[in-house]
Amino acid sequence: MPFRLTISGVYASALCPMVFTTLRFAITTESRGIMCDEICLREDALLIGRAPIHPGEFLREDYMPELGLSVAGLAKRLGVTRQTVNEIIREKRGLSPEMCLRLGRLFGTTPQFWMNMQQKVDLWNSMELHSEDIKKVAPLEVPELAKAVG
Known part of the structure; x- marks a missing residue:
């Protein structure tokens, strides 16, 4: 069961234990070799304890x-090449904003649905790649107001 904490409109949902300290959360989990320490949350922050689903996997599975769609059928309906669709469903390519617009139109969803899925994958991959550099960034001290909330 994900942990959810709401503080003045700021929330975090994660599959890991969290310790609250003045709007900073210390995460003590190791997932795919990443250790995250003191991640500052904002309204648009995302903390997850496992790799998100790639939009290509979602399409494929x-x-x-x-809908009984083949790679060729999906490519034809989207107006792109089979290679493009194949690279997406094999998770070798991410979704561009244009592709999100096409998928949203084709499946009757919003482009944001697809963009959000891709954004989660991009953030996860970036954290894996740059976790050591990110840990070196010293968070700004939170003003007294934040301490009053806790």
Whole structure:
């Protein structure tokens, strides 16, 4: 069960234990070799304890089989090459904003649905790649107001 904490509109949902300290959270979990310490949360922050689902996997496992779409069929409907669709469903390529618009139109979803899924993957991959550099960034001290909330 994910942990959820709400403080003045700021929330975090994660699959790991959290310790509250003046709007800073210390995460003591190791997931795919990443250690995260003191991640400052904002309204748009995302903390997850496992790798998010790539939009290509979602297409491959959920949409395409349910709708009986092949790679060629999906490519034709989207107006792109089979290679493009193949690279997306094999998770070798991310979704561009244009592709999110196309997928949203085709499946009757919003482009933001697809963009959000891709953004979670991008953030996860970036954290994996740059976790040591990110840990070196010293967070700003939170004003007294934040201490009053806790």
